[in-house]
Amino acid sequence: MKSITWISGIIGAGLLVGYSLRLAATPAMPVTAPPAAVSADNGQYKVGDHLQQNPDLVATPYKPSVNSDASYKEIAWESLIPKDWDAMKPFKGLKLDKLQDDDPRAEEALWKAKQYWKNAPIDPSMDGKAIRIPGFVVSLEREGEALKEFLLVPYFGACIHVPPPPANQIIHVHSAKAVKDIRTMDAVWINGVLKVDHSDTLMGSAGYSMTSIKVEPYLDKSTQ
Amino acid sequence: MSFLFPLAAKSAWNRRYTLGLMLLAIALSSAMLLGIERVRHEVRDGFTQSVSGTDLVVGARTSPVQLMLYAIFRIGGATNNMGWDSALKLAKNPAVAWTIPLSLGDSHRGFPVLATNFDYFRHFHYGDGQALQMAEGREFADVFETVIGAEVAQRLHYRVGDHIVLSHGMGSMHLTDHADKPFVITGILARTGTPVDRTVHIGLDAMEAIHLDWEGGAPMPGLTIKAAQVKKFNLTPKTITAVLVGLKNRAAVFGVQRDIGDDSSEPLMAVLPGVALDELWQVVGVGENALLVVSGMVVIVGLAGLVSAILASLGERRRELAVLRSVGARPFDIFLLLALEGLAVMLAGVILGVILLTLALLALGPFLSAQFGVTLHPALPAAGELTLLLWTILAGFVASLLPGLRAYRLSLADGLTPRL
Numbered sequence: 001m002k003s004i005t006w007i008s009g010i011i012g013a014g015l016l017v018g019y020s021l022r023l024a025a026t027p028a029m030p031v032t033a034p035p036a037a038v039s040a041d042n043g044q045y046k047v048g049d050h051l052q053q054n055p056d057l058v059a060t061p062y063k064p065s066v067n068s069d070a071s072y073k074e075i076a077w078e079s080l081i082p083k084d085w086d087a088m089k090p091f092k093g094l095k096l097d098k099l100q101d102d103d104p105r106a107e108e109a110l111w112k113a114k115q116y117w118k119n120a121p122i123d124p125s126m127d128g129k130a131i132r133i134p135g136f137v138v139s140l141e142r143e144g145e146a147l148k149e150f151l152l153v154p155y156f157g158a159c160i161h162v163p164p165p166p167a168n169q170i171i172h173v174h175s176a177k178a179v180k181d182i183r184t185m186d187a188v189w190i191n192g193v194l195k196v197d198h199s200d201t202l203m204g205s206a207g208y209s210m211t212s213i214k215v216e217p218y219l220d221k222s223t224q
Numbered sequence: 225m226s227f228l229f230p231l232a233a234k235s236a237w238n239r240r241y242t243l244g245l246m247l248l249a250i251a252l253s254s255a256m257l258l259g260i261e262r263v264r265h266e267v268r269d270g271f272t273q274s275v276s277g278t279d280l281v282v283g284a285r286t287s288p289v290q291l292m293l294y295a296i297f298r299i300g301g302a303t304n305n306m307g308w309d310s311a312l313k314l315a316k317n318p319a320v321a322w323t324i325p326l327s328l329g330d331s332h333r334g335f336p337v338l339a340t341n342f343d344y345f346r347h348f349h350y351g352d353g354q355a356l357q358m359a360e361g362r363e364f365a366d367v368f369e370t371v372i373g374a375e376v377a378q379r380l381h382y383r384v385g386d387h388i389v390l391s392h393g394m395g396s397m398h399l400t401d402h403a404d405k406p407f408v409i410t411g412i413l414a415r416t417g418t419p420v421d422r423t424v425h426i427g428l429d430a431m432e433a434i435h436l437d438w439e440g441g442a443p444m445p446g447l448t449i450k451a452a453q454v455k456k457f458n459l460t461p462k463t464i465t466a467v468l469v470g471l472k473n474r475a476a477v478f479g480v481q482r483d484i485g486d487d488s489s490e491p492l493m494a495v496l497p498g499v500a501l502d503e504l505w506q507v508v509g510v511g512e513n514a515l516l517v518v519s520g521m522v523v524i525v526g527l528a529g530l531v532s533a534i535l536a537s538l539g540e541r542r543r544e545l546a547v548l549r550s551v552g553a554r555p556f557d558i559f560l561l562l563a564l565e566g567l568a569v570m571l572a573g574v575i576l577g578v579i580l581l582t583l584a585l586l587a588l589g590p591f592l593s594a595q596f597g598v599t600l601h602p603a604l605p606a607a608g609e610l611t612l613l614l615w616t617i618l619a620g621f622v623a624s625l626l627p628g629l630r631a632y633r634l635s636l637a638d639g640l641t642p643r644l
Binding site: 140141142144145149151164165171183207208 | 265268269272276277279352473474475476477478479481482496498499501502503505506
């Protein structure tokens with residue numbers, strides 16, 4: 001009789017704990033999602049954080065991969081900026097170390113630079129490239145609870161706290177299949193073919209878009 | 225083995241009242257669990273369906289969630305209005321494809337009145353990018369004309385050509401009617417399943433016109449401006465509540481948002497609807513989880529009831545099980561018999577729960593939709609709900625193994641030893 005009480009106690013407690021855990025986890029993670037989805041919470045990122053990538057990627061330009069099972073080649077966000085674009089151009093002809101402190105010309109150059117960076121061009125040669133890139137999600141359109149359209153940006157908090165990223169650092173993603181359990185500022189990897197939109201040359205109208213084939217949670221290498 | 229099934233059925237029929245009560249407890253608890261999950265799902269769905277294709281919601285500075293709630297879902301009130309000149313300036317921004325001005329604040333018998341212009345019918349989209357459609361009649365063209373949502377028409381039995389009177393503020397009291405300036409219904413919108421259904425739409429100029437003699441904040445005694453005379457006045461709005469903005473290129477949204485936020489002529493705020501909704505779910509999610517855990521507890525209590533009822537029934541079934549053993553049933557058969565019964569009760573209970581919920585939704589659906597704006601459709605359990613139900617059944621089955629285990633151990637010795 002005693003053992004029965006014991007067994008029932010243990011099973012009951014197990015059921016209780018298991019069930020509550022299951023319930024607590026349910027809204028955030030249906031069975032289809034890998035358990036990893038939970039750990040991709042945005043609690044670990046600070047505003048301005050970039051996702052870790054191999055530093056070599058920044059230096060190497062895009063090369064299509066010959067390997068078929070890795071046909072989506074990982075690229076760095078810097079690869080989306082044209083190679084010949086000089087970020088320091090507004091400061092050309094301005095010898096910063098020769099200027100006095102509080103020089104109005106420095107202020108003017110910085111203002112110009114802001115405009116220049118804001119209208120940073122896209123790289124047309126990236127059109128049609130199959131890429132894989134990590135970034136943070138900004139939700140646009142949902143289908144029920146699943147996300148089907150979003151913007152991918154390179155650093156955390158891109159929408160409010162810091163000046164917006166230039167057009168060549170935003171990818172407008174249509175997901176081929178609506179993805180569940182992704183919220184704004186979740187970190188994800190996306191695979192897809194990059195498209196360059198030329199539709200309009202007016203301010204801020206050119207940009208990158210993509211129909212993503214795969215969206216998966218980004219896992220920090222240190223937590224893997 | 226198969227002889228066990230009719231035997232289990234007959235034995236169960238013999239104890240139908242106890243089992244029936246258990247069945248009811250399980251059905252009720254699983255209906256509750258499922259109901260909460262359903263409400264959660266439908267509420268989210270309703271919110272995300274309410275707006276589509278809108279890139280920014282612009283209004284006076286407040287909380288992003290609050291701006292979304294009143295501009296799109298007509299929940300709560302505006303803390304402040306924005307200037308009409310800012311709206312015009314926004315429409316001229318080269319990155320902006322279209323704008324829809326919105327002005328809220330009045331009501332008609334509890335339904336919110338939305339003042340807007342033609343762009344609303346042209347550019348407002350909901351659901352999966354569907355445009356608004358007229359079920360009957362046409363859009364408003366003159367000052368005192370109105371277009372009503374499907375829900376308004378149905379609940380108040382309005383037809384095209386009827387005259388209605390708007391009330392000042394959001395109350396359903398008729399103390400402050402704009403009775404001197406009745407509106408004629410020129411059109412009824414097709415049902416959308418969004419807050420549009422519960423909205424009375426008028427022109428921005430009409431909003432100005434009905435408030436012409438309200439300049440002191442209340443209708444001034446002795447001052448009346450007749451409906452026929454309103455066109456003598458300038459009916460251009462001075463302030464509006466919010467502007468919905470569509471962009472030529474969605475990726476430019478941060479730049480435009482920045483421009484609006486940095487505008488030095490008026491402190492404004494631009495919100496990405498998707499981001500604001502995510503923020504809302506993050507807040508609401510805590511409560512949702514608490515509800516779900518509570519309903520999980522209810523299920524556990526139901527399961528505990530099941531286990532204790534089966535355990536208690538072992539006492540009265542001592543002879544039954546012992547006789548079975550004596551005619552050759554193995555202990556394992558006894559175990560199986562009880563496990564089978566537990567599983568059958570769980571399964572039947574959960575199915576009954578689904579039926580109960582469906583009936584409840586059919587009965588209460590219209591009431592919920594009218595009272596809270598949540599449309600609940602009686603439907604077969606969705607994938608997420610099915611997993612929840614499967615877990616319930618599994619948990620119940622595992623729990624019912626316990627009495628089986630006890631019977632397995634005790635059936636022979638206990639039942640055949642007379643204890644009087």
